[in-house]
Amino acid sequence: MSVLVLAQHDNRVLNEGTRRAVTAATQLGDSVVVLVAGGGCQAVATQACEMEGVTKVLCADADCFRDQMAENIAQLVAELAPDFSHVIAVGSTFGKNVLPRLGALLDVQPISDVVAIESPDIFVRPIYAGDLLVRVQSQDSIKVLTVRGTAFEAAPSGRPPCALEPLSATFELGLSELVKREISESDFPSLENARVVVSGGKALGSRENFDLIYRLAGKFKGAVGASRSAVDAGYVPNELQVGQTGRMVAPELYIAVGISGAVQHLAGMKDSKVVVAINKDPDAAIFDVADFGLVADLFDVLPELEAQL
Amino acid sequence: MKILVPIKRVVDYNVKVRPSDDGLDVDLANVKMAINPFCEIAVEEAVRIKESRNDCEIIVVTVGPAKASEQLRAALALGADRALLIETDQRLEPLAIAKCLHKVFELEAPELVLLGKQAVDYDNNQTGQILAGLCGIAQGTFCSRIVLSDAGTVEVSREVDDGLEVQRLKLPAVLTTDLRLNEPRYAALAQIMKAKKKPIVVTALADLIPVPSARTKTLGVAIPPARKAGQMVASVQELVEKLKAAGGLA
Numbered sequence A: 001m002s003v004l005v006l007a008q009h010d011n012r013v014l015n016e017g018t019r020r021a022v023t024a025a026t027q028l029g030d031s032v033v034v035l036v037a038g039g040g041c042q043a044v045a046t047q048a049c050e051m052e053g054v055t056k057v058l059c060a061d062a063d064c065f066r067d068q069m070a071e072n073i074a075q076l077v078a079e080l081a082p083d084f085s086h087v088i089a090v091g092s093t094f095g096k097n098v099l100p101r102l103g104a105l106l107d108v109q110p111i112s113d114v115v116a117i118e119s120p121d122i123f124v125r126p127i128y129a130g131d132l133l134v135r136v137q138s139q140d141s142i143k144v145l146t147v148r149g150t151a152f153e154a155a156p157s158g159r160p161p162c163a164l165e166p167l168s169a170t171f172e173l174g175l176s177e178l179v180k181r182e183i184s185e186s187d188f189p190s191l192e193n194a195r196v197v198v199s200g201g202k203a204l205g206s207r208e209n210f211d212l213i214y215r216l217a218g219k220f221k222g223a224v225g226a227s228r229s230a231v232d233a234g235y236v237p238n239e240l241q242v243g244q245t246g247r248m249v250a251p252e253l254y255i256a257v258g259i260s261g262a263v264q265h266l267a268g269m270k271d272s273k274v275v276v277a278i279n280k281d282p283d284a285a286i287f288d289v290a291d292f293g294l295v296a297d298l299f300d301v302l303p304e305l306e307a308q309l
Numbered sequence B: 001m002k003i004l005v006p007i008k009r010v011v012d013y014n015v016k017v018r019p020s021d022d023g024l025d026v027d028l029a030n031v032k033m034a035i036n037p038f039c040e041i042a043v044e045e046a047v048r049i050k051e052s053r054n055d056c057e058i059i060v061v062t063v064g065p066a067k068a069s070e071q072l073r074a075a076l077a078l079g080a081d082r083a084l085l086i087e088t089d090q091r092l093e094p095l096a097i098a099k100c101l102h103k104v105f106e107l108e109a110p111e112l113v114l115l116g117k118q119a120v121d122y123d124n125n126q127t128g129q130i131l132a133g134l135c136g137i138a139q140g141t142f143c144s145r146i147v148l149s150d151a152g153t154v155e156v157s158r159e160v161d162d163g164l165e166v167q168r169l170k171l172p173a174v175l176t177t178d179l180r181l182n183e184p185r186y187a188a189l190a191q192i193m194k195a196k197k198k199p200i201v202v203t204a205l206a207d208l209i210p211v212p213s214a215r216t217k218t219l220g221v222a223i224p225p226a227r228k229a230g231q232m233v234a235s236v237q238e239l240v241e242k243l244k245a246a247g248g249l250a
């Protein structure tokens, strides 16, 4: 069985999520091929070659793939897919954008957010905001999967590079173009990779007060997350939303501050190793998933916590 | 401009569901149903586009049981002009739903198709992208801003994992909505009354396309293991001590 992993990257650095997809791929096939499609993406191909578990890297380096437009990339993957039993990507906004379109081109029903692989055709995935887990068997000849990054370790680098094969195929469908990216630059690690995540909710009350969360996260060299309500209120940018319809995290330590614990939020963090909840309402649902709960006013205890660390 | 808005009837997002007794499905007996929240955002956006120009027709469509006409009525009350119900009691996968919608796309020839990014029952986040692929047209997923130009293009801002991305897409295009696109209005009573007179055209699934075969088989539905019970601490100092002992401050 041969598995194709579609790499996510910014033409410079291989995304950590792709390393997790590679680990999922190694559970499926003995041959794991990584496709790096981009423009001026040779450095990424080199990084992919050094990943543990990778048999071969294909590199499609062309202008039409530089901006990662789903229309062009899906067409490229569709050309390659018939040689593989599975096509996998991490279930990020990138993977979720491209792989379903690939499903259309291959006439395959994709399977989203796989958290466990039981056999080459049986997969487990959460549904209903993680309230339930479903085991599904795919009857398609090629399986198209996105995997939940938090459920798989990242494949490490450091081994001698595998074979690198350039591809000359290009697909410019002319349907879409990138106008600009507004990437949030920050000194904090990304949510998916951080060892510690400190998240704030509606209770923070303002963008200025969210500084309390940033400072605490800084103490841990961790990442900052938020509930939907905090994002909707404009306290922090949208990409910090943790939950069913935001990002999925599973750090060593998750600290939820002033977050009620709606199922939509829990969906994104309940696989964290240790959960701490700080909330002034003793009946808040977040305490049901917390290893350590502190009933208190966040404005009283956050400065104290910061001082004690 | 014609705008097609596919919507889904789902379990209300406040309801906690359970596996069925045989463990092979989700127990939906007597469960409160509603329009998928992201679809509501899609309807609202279509209505706002209509309000900003004078040449729009909004068609809502759903693939589902007869009762899904309740959700179509709700969308008509929000401002859609007419509705299509592709009736089936089968639960179809996103690929099959997209095939129905592809057929509707060919029949209606809309310039814009607005879907939710995700249905909050099966959390697939697939239908819009599959539809765009079947139609061979542009896709703009996870939109938090949609601006139509006169030049046959649409500019969208997309909520992506590392920020925002702005794309320009050729029309016709498929767009999917994210949470920050808009805040849906409540339908006024007069609108609800008016919606009762708007047409819902019902077509049996098999009269639209050959019924697609299922590609996946559900082997089981289960409740995930619960987290083990935690403990309450009385002070910040106790919290820090407990965390140190648990290795969380290593």
Ligand SMILES: Cc1cc2nc3c(=O)[nH]c(=O)nc-3n(C[C@H](O)[C@H](O)[C@H](O)COP(=O)(O)OP(=O)(O)OC[C@H]3O[C@@H](n4cnc5c(N)ncnc54)[C@H](O)[C@@H]3O)c2cc1C
Residues within 6 Å of the ligand: A200, A201, A202, A203, A226, A227, A228, A229, A230, A241, A242, A243, A244, A245, A246, A247, A257, A258, A259, A260, A261, A262, A263, A264, A265, A268, A278, A279, A280, A281, A284, A296, A297, A298, A299, B013, B037, B038, B120
């Ligand atoms: C379609 C859909 C998708 C959604 N997706 C997501 C998602 O991905 N992620 C997500 O998070 N939510 C999501 N939600 C929203 C979710 O249902 C909740 O509304 C949201 O998580 C609540 O955010 P919150 O806990 O910050 O706010 P609230 O529920 O308002 O809770 C605030 C909490 O702060 C506590 N508090 C108040 N003041 C203080 C104080 N001074 N000190 C300590 N505690 C205090 C209160 O006791 C309360 O528990 C979604 C909803 C829908 C409908």
Ligand SMILES: Nc1ncnc2c1ncn2[C@@H]1O[C@H](COP(=O)(O)O)[C@@H](O)[C@H]1O
Residues within 6 Å of the ligand: B006, B007, B008, B009, B036, B038, B039, B042, B061, B062, B063, B064, B094, B097, B114, B115, B116, B117, B118, B119, B120, B122, B123, B124, B125, B126, B127, B128
């Ligand atoms: N049965 C259906 N009928 C019409 N539209 C649907 C149906 N199922 C899904 N959709 C649309 O596709 C979006 C994404 O759903 P999903 O891919 O299932 O997460 C929904 O928000 C709807 O806009």
